[in-house]
Amino acid sequence: xxxxxxxxxxxxxxxxxxxxxxxxxxxxxxxxxxxxxxxxxxxxxxxxxxxxxxxxxxxxxxxxxxxxxxxxxxxxxxxxxxxxxxxxxxxxxxxxxxxxxxxxxxxxxxxxxxxxxxxxxxxxxxxxxxxxxxxxxxxxxxxxxxxxxxxxxxxxxxxxxxxxxxxxxxxxxxxxxxxxxxxxxxxxxxxxxxxxxxxxxxxxxxxxxxxxxxxxxxxxxxxxxxxxxxxxxxxxxxxxxxxxxxxxxxxxxxxxxxxxxxxxxxxxxxxxxxxxxxxxxxxxxxxxxxxxxxxxxxxxxxxxxxxxxxxxxxxxxxxxxxxxxxxxxxxxxxxxxxxxxxxxxxxxxxxxxxxxxxxxxxxxxxx
Numbered sequence: 508x509x510x511x512x513x514x515x516x517x518x519x520x521x522x523x524x525x526x527x528x529x530x531x532x533x534x535x536x537x538x539x540x541x542x543x544x545x546x547x548x549x550x551x552x553x554x555x556x557x558x559x560x561x562x563x564x565x566x567x568x569x570x571x572x573x574x575x576x577x578x579x580x581x582x583x584x585x586x587x588x589x590x591x592x593x594x595x596x597x598x599x600x601x602x603x604x605x606x607x608x609x610x611x612x613x614x615x616x617x618x619x620x621x622x623x624x625x626x627x628x629x630x631x632x633x634x635x636x637x638x639x640x641x642x643x644x645x646x647x648x649x650x651x652x653x654x655x656x657x658x659x660x661x662x663x664x665x666x667x668x669x670x671x672x673x674x675x676x677x678x679x680x681x682x683x684x685x686x687x688x689x690x691x692x693x694x695x696x697x698x699x700x701x702x703x704x705x706x707x708x709x710x711x712x713x714x715x716x717x718x719x720x721x722x723x724x725x726x727x728x729x730x731x732x733x734x735x736x737x738x739x740x741x742x743x744x745x746x747x748x749x750x751x752x753x754x755x756x757x758x759x760x761x762x763x764x765x766x767x768x769x770x771x772x773x774x775x776x777x778x779x780x781x782x783x784x785x786x787x788x789x790x791x792x793x794x795x796x797x798x799x800x801x802x803x804x805x806x807x808x809x810x811x812x813x814x815x816x817x818x819x820x821x822x823x824x825x826x827x828x829x830x831x832x833x834x835x836x837x838x839x840x841x842x843x844x845x846x847x848x849x850x851x852x853x854x855x856x857x858x859x860x861x862x863x864x865x866x867x868x869x870x871x872x873x874x
Contacts, residue, residue, distance in 0.1 A: 509525075509526040510523050510524070510525065510526065510537065510561055510564070510565055511523065511524045511525070511526040511534060512524075514543075515540075518543065519542065519543055519544070520540045520541065520542060520543060521540060521541050521542075521543060522536070522539075522540045523536075523537045523539045523540065523541075523557075523561060524536050524537055525537060525564075525568055537561070537564055539557050539560055539561060539564070540557065541553070541554045541557045541558070542554055586626075587625065587626075588622075588623050588624065588625070589624050589625065589626045589628070589629055589664070589669075590612075590615075590616065590622070590623065590624060592626070592660070592664055592669070593612050593615065593660050594612060596659075596660045596663055596664075597609050597612050597660075600659075606725075607652045607653060607655075607656050608656045608659075610653060611652075611653040611654070611656035611657050611660075614640075614641060614644075614653050615637060615657060618636075618637050618640045626664065626669045626670070629661060629664075629670070629674050630674050631674045631675070631676075631677060631678060633674070634657075634661070634674055634675045634678040635678055637654065637657065638650070638654050638678060638680070638681065641653050641654055641683075642681060642683045645683060646683050646684070647682060647683065647684070647846075648682050648846070649683075650680075650681060650682060650683050651680045651681055651682040651683075652680075654678075654680040654681070655680040657675070658673075658675045658678075658680065661673050661674060661675045662675070688850045688851065689809075689811070689812055689815055689850075690806040690807055690808055690812050691812055691815045691816045691819050691849070691851075692718065692804070692806075692808065692812065692813070692816040693816075693820075693853055694820065696802070696804050696806075697718060697816075697820075699802045699803060699804060700714075700715065700718075700798070700802055700804075701715065701760075702802075703798065703801055703802035704801075705794070705798040705801075706794055706797060706798070707786070707794050709783050709784050709785060710785060710786070710791055710794050710795070710798075711798065712764045712767070712768065712783065713727050713728075713783040713785055713791075714791075714795065714810065714813055715760065715761075715764060716761055716764050716783070717810065717813035717814060717817070718813040718816055718817060719757075719758040719760045719761040719764075719817070720740070720755060720757065720758070720761055720817070721814050721817035721818065721834055721835045721836075722814070723811075723814060723836075724785075724788050724791065724810040724811070725788075727782075727783055727785070728781075728783065728785045729781070730781065730782045730783060731778065731779060731780065731781055731782065732769070732777050732778045732779075732780055732781075732782055733778035733779060735765065735782070738756055738757050738762055739754050739755060739756045739757060740754065740755040740757065755834060765782070768782065768783075788810060791810055792809045792810060795808055795809065795810065796808070814835070814847070815846075815847055817835070818831050818835060818843060818847035818848070819847070819848065819849045821834075822848065822849065823849070823853075828840040828843045828844060831843050831847070835847065
């Protein structure tokens with residue numbers, strides 16, 4: 508294992524790097540440097556300590572190379588506390604807009620109720636108990652999503668040599684179907700909301716924007732003007748979960764909302780500002796309930812119901828699942844088919860009346 512040297516632009520320092528070859532990413536910085544001509548005792552001492560540290564790092568790098576494929580974890584890389592390993596994995600793999608990985612760590616900490624857990628304590632039985640904990644505390648897809656991320660971490664630790672076999676291999680992530688079906692808004696109720704004032708106008712406009720775009724609450728809250736261009740969203744904002752770019756053309760109502768918020772100013776003046784100033788998600792949902800009541804809508808509507816309504820009304824118009832999934836930021840149609848679909852008929856009477864109706868009823872039915 509070679510340690511390479513690079514002279515600074517000023518020529519007064521030498522920076523050191525790991526020399527893995529001339530290929531891509533073949534030279535990683537060690538984070539160390541020394542003075543070419545030390546001017547005082549402090550700089551001379553610095554050079555001596557740097558030389559000693561370089562030897563340590565050289566030895567660690569050799570161990571890293573030699574341990575590949577052996578299952579042995581060098582001491583300088585081994586995390587005695589599995590929570591530290593978990594936290595490092597979350598930091599390295601979390602993507603904007605996808606909170607499942609970070610939340611899985613939060614829930615695992617709550618589950619174990621302590622600040623330290625050794626890797627040897629991560630067993631199949633513990634994994635089953637954690638899965639049960641999630642199912643007892645959450646409904647819908649949340650338990651499945653959190654436990655799946657926990658399995659990601661354990662699988663990564665297995666690949667890194669912490670386990671000979673993943674303790675979670677036989678423990679399947681499970682969802683917890685809610686006994687309460689989420690409500691959706693119909694076309695007439697869309698119009699009622701447009702006509703009905705709300706205590707918080709920013710919330711009113713933001714929720715209607717969700718109804719006409721399918722954006723999540725977190726996406727609407729973090730939306731900046733620079734992420735909008737003309738009549739379309741041109742950034743990855745609605746694809747934070749998948750990282751896939753998409754262009755979403757905006758409905759006239761969504762465009763009218765934007766025009767109302769910024770009627771005259773040049774975009775360059777406010778492009779770094781947020782489009783909507785919203786309370787917390789819980790705060791938004793509380794205000795939504797009051798707004799629904801004022802609008803005469805007797806349903807339990809939360810912010811996510813706007814996203815559901817977006818999907819259902821497009822399906823009512825025979826838009827295919829693949830297109831809806833794309834617009835909602837999903838890589839496949841799985842979520843649309845399982846979650847974002849109509850569970851309740853819009854008009855039961857109209858549906859029943861589609862059955863054949865004879866011109867006249869038999870006499871025994873009219874007597």
